Amino acid sequence: MNAKWQLSTAYHPQTNGLTERVNRTICSMLMHYCQEQNQTKWTRILPLINFAYNSSVNRINQVSPFFLLYGREPMLPVDLQTNPDVKKTTLGEYMKFMNHEWKFVKEQAQIHSATSQEKQAEYHDKKNKIRTYEVGQLVLREFNLREGKLGPKYEGPFQIIKKMGNTTYIVKRENSTDEFRVHASQIKLYH
Incomplete structure (x- = not known):
């Protein structure tokens, strides 16, 4: 198969x-x-x-x-x-x-x-146009478990530590050991 x-x-x-x-x-x-x-x-x-x-x-x-x-x-x-x-x-x-x-x-x-x-x-x-990011950039991650419609939509900042393929990234908060796998559509640049 x-x-x-x-x-x-x-x-x-x-x-x-x-x-x-x-x-x-x-x-x-x-x-x-x-x-x-x-x-x-x-x-x-x-x-x-x-x-x-x-x-x-x-x-x-x-x-x-x-x-x-x-x-x-x-x-x-x-x-x-x-x-x-x-x-x-x-x-x-x-x-x-x-x-x-x-x-x-x-x-x-x-x-x-x-x-x-x-x-x-x-x-x-x-x-859908997917934006690409580079390792080292700071991004905000979409907040998946929002509390109601008025809760924050994004959390962060996170740093991109690894790029996996064209649209998947590994991100990590500064001073944290937790890493998250995210799709490019779930993050945006942190300004």
């Missing part, structure tokens, strides 16, 4: 947009089913929501997550009732599909996903 370990910045959900999008969709689905009488029963409904999400066709990949994982759509009891003559696939047919056609389906899903990510990145970059 070529999974890679990636660190993300705290209080910056844009770092892991795909996970945030899935969470938002699942929360939305839960809100529809967990109205007044079901609010305390969401843990019982969650596996059903998960199955519904995984068996729904994804707009970007144009196939369901279930299909991408198993190479077939799930067989539901209602499918057997409405169409009792469902053709059962033999192991040989399934293996042939998995070795030839499924690779193509996965490649197409990756292409669709990459195209969508490029479009979203272009849109994001047009909308």
Whole structure:
């Protein structure tokens, strides 16, 4: 699967947009089913929501997550009732599909996903200009745990002690040993 370990910045959900999008969709689905009488029963409904999400066709990949994982759509009891003559696939047919056609389906899903990510990145970059900073500069850090709307929005000053990539920095207060990983959008120059 070529999974890679990636660190993300705290209080910056844009770092892991795909996970945030899935969470938002699942929360939305839960809100529809967990109205007044079901609010305390969401843990019982969650596996059903998960199955519904995984068996729904994804707009970007144009196939369901279930299909991408198993190479077939799930067989539901209602499918057997409405169409009792469902053709059962033999192991040989399934293996042939998995070795030839499924690779193509996965490649197409990756292409669709990459195209969508490029479009979203272009849109994001047009909308948001990220400022760059240098090691040694003094900055203010966005205050994540503000007390109400009238509380201070920034705290600091902090000194940039390390640059990690294009948009992530390690900052530290003077006379402190605590270091914080921050995204460029969470800091501004201290004047």
